[in-house]
Amino acid sequence: MKLNAQQANSLYGQDVKDRSGSKIGSVGQIWTDSSGEPTWVSVKTGLMGHKESMAPLDKARITDSGLAVDYDKATVKNAPAVDAGTEQPLDTAEIEQLYAHYRLAPQAPPTAGRGRAPSADGDLIRSEERLRVGTESQPAGTARLRKYVVTEDVHTTVPVEHDEVYVEREPIAARDARGMRADIGEAEQEMTLRAERPVVGKETVPVERVHLAKEEVVEEQPVDDQIRRERVDADIPEPSRRRR
Template sequence: MINAHTLNSLIGSDVIGSDGHKIGTVGQVYVDTETGAPSWVSVRTGLFGMSETFVPVDEADQAGAELRVPYTKDFVKDAPRIDADGSLEHSQEDELYAYYGNGSTGAVGTTVGHDQEAAADTTVGYDTSGPTTDDAMTRSEERLRVGTEKVETGRARLRKYVVTENETVTVPVTREEVRIEREPITEANVGDATRGPDISEEEHEVVLTEERPVVAKETVPVERVRLDKATVTEEQTVTEQVRKEEIDYDDGAIRPDRTDRT
């Protein structure tokens, strides 16, 4: 059950929509100044939680570190953008109630900060003059809550295509050429030389051969290629303005004029 005693546990809780998807995280809790009951929470959405949208908690349910609301993420993100600084005006609540369709406005909600350490008490401790305030003033400041979210930055795919290129290979080849050899008549070859008629006409034929390159192609596998992912961790610097309250004091003493006169 969500009540004034569970306010601290709401801050930073994950807000889960009716479809089971995370909408964002609780940034601030707004309570009814008359009853002290939580009425609205601001939900931080978007990259680094920089956007803030209001959601009513009258039908919300707190389950551990999660706040479940009966709305989808898109519906919450489309809610009226209201920049409430410290409290919600009646007109702002009217606009929100009209969007969510969950009743009419009550007392104006007052915010409970991110780093509040004690449960909200609507009878003391608020920084407005009146009978319900105590003798202390609360100083608050904004602090950055930086997180990360995964977003798709691109897609890589493998594609195989065919290219044609020229390849030059040097191949040694041989060929036969005609060469005339002359030898004198000697006692060793005179018999062969005088065999046959003394004078005649003759022809001798020699067959010449040569080698020529022959090209053939075959397809062979050369490598396998696959896609893989590697996680690289790097540091990025995020700069954002934060506000904080400073407290001065005035003791109200009247100081005499110390100017010397002659």
Template sequence: MAADDVFHHVGELTGLTAYDAAGEKIGSVEQAYLDNETGRAEWVTVKTGMFGMKESFVPLAGARRDENGLQIPHAKELVKDAPRMDADEHLDVAQEQELYDHYGLTRPSGRSGSPGMSPAAGTPAKEGMAGREGMGNGGRGRADATGTTGGTDTSKAATAPATGRGEEDMVRSEERLRVGTEEHESGRARLRKIVVTENVTTTVPITHEEVRVVREPIKPGDRTIGRAPMGNAETEVILHAEEAVVRKEAVPVERVHLETEKVTEQKEVSADVRKEQVEYDAPGQDDRGRGGRRGPSH
């Protein structure tokens, strides 16, 4: 789809998935904002945050539509850090300029500087409430899905047939929690080995030779021994002994590795949500009569 189609067919923008310049998913497009002077879609709000509870403003300048969604020429972190604005409110020129400054953009020239921007009717936050006072919007000027601007539309109420339920209905809205999960890095486990020294004691048998004197008397008539001369003499015997010898060798003893497993636990998530209540006033004779009532209804 061409760039002009992205700007003018704002009804097709809502619900698209927005991706940043690197192709990373940012969130879903919730609302389109039109310039009150030109009637052209200049901004959209995209749901961001861990549970999609925040709407961040994103400029449509440089954006393009493809089969995957809406491609935004800005980084996801830049979008998430955009200035916080009430996503249902009319934005004045100062707020609009603050957004342009955040994205490093220049506000288009040739404008009077007074209108600002308003959310387009027909987007999810305005569904069923165009021309009526909604939660937090104060009935300010809006643009229809074709890009035209104007004030509150009361023509339907003026031409609608009488139903016996009053001149027009009031729509009550309330917020609902949408809780999801997203995976993020929670830590790193490392497996390493180090060399430590310990003293090992073992027992090994060793032998050695000792000497002792053995005396044998010579029997009479033993002819194997001749006459021995008288005098000094000496002889020697070589003794042998074993010693313990230590050698070391490295041998594999076990294989060690890390593995992960997913553990599911139940976690309570709470957040404040808003809802509208309807109060009604009915005429009556006095507070004690049946005709006078006032109180909340929902």
């Protein structure tokens, strides 16, 4: 990741998170290479007193919440550390330790070319553009969980009982009539009747636990752009052209 001076200055004191989004600490110092490009950052983890763990800015991303590095929290916390607030440049031994800890291949020194034609004006440098594609985090909306009350009709049935009255008539045989008193006159008989009716009551009970959750989904998005490159053609007289 390439940072300009304004971006690098804005990171001081910002949170540093690992590849999973867990906070590691905050930005302490930023180191640049010989060309002035920021390459390393020190992280105040709060575990080593006056020491700050070093982490590479390669593949790091600037997010809304600070700086996200492409390593897990344990790797960064166990990395070689420097004194808090130091302004001393990293020496060769420190750089070698950092490359070894993060398993990075240090840049190889340029090697001399072979078979170059002598020229008073030096070599002809061919350049081309490279497409640098990265990502940035931005708000994509707000999810809300809202509870509200609705009323709905419920239809059900319940069994109810009630008494029904009917008249039973039983003839009295002559042998059973002996001893019975026979009176002629008015009389009445009462019977208490019972009937059930539906009774409706309500109770509130918990039925479900609901919460919002999120997960990160990685998808491929196409990126189309144009780049320019230079071509070099040689105009060599035929007698001087090398035969292959």
